[in-house]
Amino acid sequence: MRIEGVKVTSEMAVSDEKEFAMDNEVISASEDEEFSDDERKHNKLLQAISSLGGKRRKNQNERSEASLQVSEFFVSAEGAGDKVGLSDLLGTVEKTTGATKTKKQLRNLQNRKETLELPLNKEQAEKIQRSVAYEKTTKEVTDWQSIIVQNQKAEQMVFPLNQEPSGPKRVEQVVAGWKAETPLEQEVFRLLHMNRQPVHDPVLTPVEEASLKAMSLEEATIRRAELQKARALHSYYEAKAKREKKIKSKKYHRILKKAKRKEFVKQFEERMETDPTGALEELKKMGMSRMTERMSLKHQNSGKWAKSKAIMAKYDDSARKAMQEQLQINKDLTQKIVTISDDEHETPEESETVPDFVNDVEPITDHLNPWMRSRLPQEEPEISCVTPDKPQTSEEEEEERDEEEELLADFQRKRALRQIEDDDLIPTAAEKQKVTCEVSREEVVGEVTVEISDSDENESEEEEEEDVSHFNTLFKLMSSEKTHEGPAPTPDQQEDEEQLDEGQIRVRNMEDLEVLEEVSDPRPGKVAAQSMPQPTASDPLAKKSKREINLSDVLTKEAKTIKVALTPTVVDDEEHEEQISIIKEAFAGDDVISDFLIDKRKQEEAGRPKVVDLTLPGWGEWGGMGVKTSLRKRKRFRKKMAPAPSRQDQKLPDVIISEKRNSSIATHQVSHLPFPFQNPTQFESCIRTPIGQTWNTQTAVKKMTMPKVVTTVGAIIEPLVKEDYIKHKSTKPTGKGPAILLNDRRGAKDGKPSDKNKGRDSHKRRRNKP
């Protein structure tokens, strides 16, 4: 670090730094004393004088520089303008031996160019502090947000909040001094307590209670989201699998297989390093395949097909190749494999076919809240009859596991199954060897590409698959045997296998497939509807600019005569036509219909907006009696109003409906939309149901008029306590990712077993307590 000295105006000092500085030092040392002495005296004198003045003078801090010349006019600081280097100060260190480290450090320091930043000024520092504090507090306060919103949303709040839950209670809760006295009672209660069963019928088990307490709304929503995601993924996965299964392209499958093979080889190599026992297993498998190969006549070119090919081989290049291929396969398979001797790691490990989810890390590690764990099957190992209370607990848990868990588990299972299927396509040694050999041959031959005819490959593939399946079964048997011996993972794997079977059934079901097909089917109904010719909208619309009501339009309803049982004695029976004519005669004077129509027209006229005439007679032309305003003026000053909206009775010739607004009801109506509503229909729909007792049943009325806040008289309403409502962050499952990690195998392996054990231990401990 370079120390910056005081900057001085004189420029001369810059040149010849060192010598000058040295000189200065020498001279100043002697002279400085005299000057300073004088100065001190002088200062004293000055102070004395100033103190005489009565007024206090502020003591000015003077800064004195050691300098060569002291002028009375200005302070010169010659030599001080030079920067004092670190080397100046620590020059001697270089010469000393030892302390190399410090020397190095110093040198580094010297080379550094930056200077230290100035400390922030007070205002800025405080500002930053404030902002940080603000953030912190907001974080703290937002923790309350959810509970506040929850309370706001609640239909009813009953204060004080933490009341004793109503409903039946346990015997012990109600009666303090009650004891099971008779031996029968004791027996019964012991049993109940031992099994953590509710003593009273409708009371929750302690476990259930704990679960109720443990789960907050937020957690539940998060969990739900998780489940939803899992479900969605499940469906995607199914769809994808189905799609892929449908692909018929041989090339695609070939490529797929190749890729898988490569993957397998890679994995195998990796395993060789990380997990030699697993690799050993593989090798054993290969050994088995070798044995079978040696036993069988496959790939010996002794079959029918081979013989036919042998005939062809002379002329056909491809046939020859195929034969060579077969032989090569045989060779590869029968080749002895050099085993790797690794005896250190004898711990049983999961082998290839064990689905990865077995080792997934449990995402939620909340001991208080075991219900938030995704209850995948492998979490509940069915260890049979270790302790008397164990099976029951497992049963209990089984009960508690609900559909969602099952769904999740199912999803996992299917996924695992799928993987196994994928693995099934590759994993035998035969193929692996084949791959390697192919690779090697390619290296050797170079340009000669290996091409096998389709049929050929098919056959070979089939054979291979057979082999593979055989191997797999063998391997499974082996592994199961092995796991039987091993302590911990046995049940897991067993269960896995069971599940696998289940999964297979589920997936391969024809019904399932059908269902899927149905889903994927495009809706035929829709198509039909679209293809159907749409009714032409060219119905002749009666366009009438001015509607004149015909007399014949009015009262057109055909009358139907009714046979009257008892003919009235007063009126004689007459002919229908005759009657009409008589009536017509009787009402010849008043034509009812035309009167009505006139009335209607009048009403319409009255309702129509009138033309406003703004002409002023005499303006711009002659005025007086009998003078007509000009046409131009009339045109100019007549204002047409906007046409009135169409009348309600427009289409009813024999009805006049009044268009007047009923303003009397307006005083009782709501004229301004109240707050949360955005349009009248919303509000109207909200008040459409009356809340009075006249129109509703008692319970409905009570529900409708339920007060928002209920307080019990005399009870103290305490403020909310943070611990009761805000759970620690650790209890929450991480909201970002799904709790089930699908592909993360390696990470899972480490964390899992220990965690599981811990969980089990805790269970045990708790169980033993009461």
Added chain:
Amino acid sequence: MAALVEDTAKNAHVGRKNKKKPVKRYWEKTEELKNSEQNTADGSTSTENTADRSTENTGDRSTENTGSVKRRKGGQIPYGKEDPFPGEAPIPQEQLQKYQRGSKHNVPKGAQRKLKEAIAWSEKVSELAQKQAARYDLLLPEDAGFLEGDEDEDTCRISQEDIADAVDITSGSKYFNLNLSQFGPYRLDYSRTGRHLLLSGKRGHVACIEWQSKNLTCEINVMETVNDIKWLHTEAMFAVAQKKWLYIYDSEGIELHCVKKFNDVLKMEFLPYHFILATASATGFLQYLDVSVGKEIAAICTKSGRLDVMSQNPYNAVIHLGHSNGTVSLWSPNQKEPLVKMLCHRGAVRSLTVDKTGTYMVTSGLDRKLKVYDIRAFKPLHSYFLPAGASCLSLSQKGLLSAATGDVVQVYQNVWGASPVSKPYMAHRVRGQVWGLAYCPFEDVLGVGHGEGFTSMIVPGAGEPNFDALDTNPYRSAKQRQEWEVKALLEKVQPELIGLDPGQLGKVDQASFEQRHKERVDILGYDPLAKEKFKPRSKKKGRSSAGAVEKRKRKVAYEDQRDVIRQNVKELMKLQKEKSSERQQLEKSSTLDRFRKQDK
């Protein structure tokens, strides 16, 4: 009651049973139907239930839910049997529909939280109310009866005597005649509970009878022509339209009021929920009297002559008047002109009636036609021709129409059905010209007032079998009546709310501000928002001389207009300035400018 009437029908069959082979009974059919309905309803609701449950399970406390369910399964139902009827009892869709109020409103997509909550809450609550109401429908167990003839027998041929003989004694006693030939044609009115009957002879005879027990509560002669008679809200008071004025008597026959504002009344209607007596007079006035406060609410001159045809719409309390020019007009006390005026007949309207739900109106005219109108759309549904024309019309609670032609009373069933009626359901001949017709509420009885007295006839299936005991209880005690009266008065509907649409109150008033303001001005008599006119202060020393005052006024005159003008001018000037500056710039710039040094 209805049960009795069912009996009557059955008994009638029993009487004739030996003639015919056993027929499928109506109840069997209905039962079957019901069963099938139940099944379908079961199916739908059970699926609903399962759906509900599944949604519940996906909800918050899923573990708890399933746990409890499982325990219930294990614990409460013994022997591992499953509950065959899980969940709530299903409600038939029809019943639900019956109690539906308006349509459901969905929560808009981008709505705020509060709005969402409000809508969701209201939907929830109204659904609850609807469901509860539908559930409580099982408290209405009675069914209306009906008359069924044999294969080749018209029901209208069955005489009242036969029916009365066939049914039980109590029901049979409901058919009776009152021989009152002295005081001329009778009008009648049943009280709302159907227990009391008012009879009024044209020549002044007024009688008040508890008709089921035939107990005469009061009988007077008012010594004047009586045009019409009507019960008020209880059996304690009734109004009589006499020759000149309107009188109100109590059940003892003591004159309580003589309302001289109401003269020459020909017809009356009482609006029970509004406590309003509406009268139509010979002078063409339609008047409304609030009987709870004794105030005239409105007097409307209809300008259409003598008003002797009147009916009320029980649905919305609108008064229907029939006129001599064949029109029917609809009135509310809030409007001086008819709400609707419709031409119904070529001749004068003789009688009209409106059904209980306010959907249908039946009119009869001098042109001897009987017309059925849908008064929601104001369109005719059916038109029948009656040989003699109907002088009186009445609709029962269950929709049976009775029409009087001369001295014959005919009852029609299903008048507004899809197929037009060809023959009457029942018919009965009375001794004189029919003057008044009325169905007794909650009874299968039709009262006929005629020239020779009064006839009560049995019409199976006329009355509503189930009554609302809190509204109109035929069996109520005096105490209950008093209580009801208080409650009814408290729940009295204001006359301002009468209109074509009774649900208008639940709608937002969307009139524009101007219109509302205009109405306010009309009500207040002045404009509350108008600016005050400038009134110069009076000053002394001759400065308040007329000229000076005028000058001062001139100073502030059109101040607001001036402001506007000033503003406009300012803006104009600004624009002009801009324009001119632009022009100047354009003018200033010469072609040689391009050779200038560019310093920017």
